[in-house]
Amino acid sequence: MKRVLHISKYYYPFIGGIEQVARDAVHALQGAVEQKVLCFDHDKNETVNIVDDVEVIRCKCQCKLFSQSISLEMASKFKNLLNTFKPDYIIFHYPNPFFARILLQYIPKETKLILYWHLDIFRQKILGKFFHFQNIALLKRANKIVATSPNYIEGSKYLSRFKSKCVVIPNCIDEKRLEKTPKAIELAEKIKAENKGKTICLSVGRLVPYKGYEYLIKSAQELDDNYVFFIIGDGELKTKLERQSKKYPYIKFLGKQTDDELKAYYIAADIFCFTSITKNEAFGIALAEAMYFGLPAITYTIPGSGVNYVSLNGETGVEVANKDVEAYKNAIKELATNKDKCKVFRSNAYSRILEKFLFNEFKKNLQSMMEV
Template identity: 55%
Template structure:
């Protein structure tokens, strides 16, 4: 039986887009012997199991520009590579601290798959510092996975190794989105509390690239028919709340349960996805909104997968990046035309079912791993 070592920044029960995909990879490759090597999102080092898979979690003493640092990481990774002897390593990028040790200790016989989630965009100094490392990574890689063709074309690094790149779109978990008795009760309450209103929903971590500030600015061009619910939290939550002061159309939901998420996804009329940079490589939340048969409003983000997931004029409306007036106009257009909302919603749901469900993901990841 072949052995696969997965290297991710964090792993379940830590919640994040990259971590969810790392878990999806593990769940898809059950015919292999597998281990996961990552940082511990809590204090200290830990070895535990998730769904029967050994998880080795290294302590993290600090973070710099979102990069976790660990004193023992290199020693422990070296030990795992030496004792586990993986036939294949699946490395979730970006994670430059981990990449340093991976390149140092990976054997020549081991196949390397780089799961390229996104380019380092925001941290200009880090991007320059790790130029040589990235060149070594793509040269060493046997295969590079991108989440959309848009990202391959828009990434300097993947363009350097386009012959090694394959597209495996992210997937949504249908079971997680199935309505429950509790979610239906919450949905009824949401509809009752917002009768005659256009219910809009945005979901995500409150960080700069998610663009929630632009959604709040767009709200200033909207009339009181609209109710904009923003779910999630993050480092910008308090700043966003201050910017929205006096705008009664905007409601912050905080972190919500899966039942609450299902309820809002079902109750909404328009899904707002205002991300503004390539840091949003795909948009899993966008696909979830479309799965519920609702139209999306997005910005044009060159090189991102956003405009690959939702297609302008077919599953939603796409407007020039950071143009808050155009964003508001798109929301108004959808609010004023139920037939258009329904058409885009149907198209969006069909696009997700045909391209972005976990069944397709499992098939795609298995196919690419089996080739090695």
């Protein structure tokens, strides 16, 4: 049986987009290969070292530099795994530039490297320039490069140079977590009743700059109380955004929600507002989840992002020019009034998720690429 070492920045029970994909990859290969996971320790008190029957080796983090974890024991633990576990494959989830240096230094020539490229480093421009040549070396060393959408391959200054190595494996949603429970259905009916006669607009995501919530709020402010906007999530911009919305009671910040509560809002909503504005949003899991519930989506155009690959303009929703508040408002009004178009988008959105973004398709794609 082949042996696979997964390397992620953090791992479950830490909750994050890349970490979820790393766990999905482990699930997809379970039973077909022998696996271990190497990661930084996100919590000094973390004791979970067996996750889904797979050993997780966590390395203590001494500090962070440019939001990147630094661990003095990572190199020694990696070398030990190379000597004892002897992986046939390493699946390395990038960005994780500080570990990339260790990987390039010690990976054996015979070990195949699957480079899971989630996104370029471009928010921290100084850091990106500093690691430019290392990135090129990493891409040259990789046997295969996984991208989550064809859009990202074309839009990345790195992946576009190594197209022949790239394989598209879209992220997947968790069908089991999204199953409609009686509690979620009951709560959804309550939400609908409380907002009878209104168009329910839903947005889900962290309240951080690249999510573009300030533009959603500006669009909402040009509408009236025939609409209600529910924003689920938390983050650094919460206070600022709440202040921006203070005079508009139909814009409601709900914070974090339980799974049943989240599903209830997905069920009750009429429109999904996804307002990310930069390539920091490489894919959009929340967008795919909303489409799974048959919600028509309104997105901004983000060159090189997978967002506009997940939801297709004119098929599953409406795409408007980036940061165009007026166009976004008009798209909301259009979907609220054109019920026939909305119905088509709902059906197409659900069908697209079933076809492209479920776990079984993800599993098939990953196993096929690795020939296991």
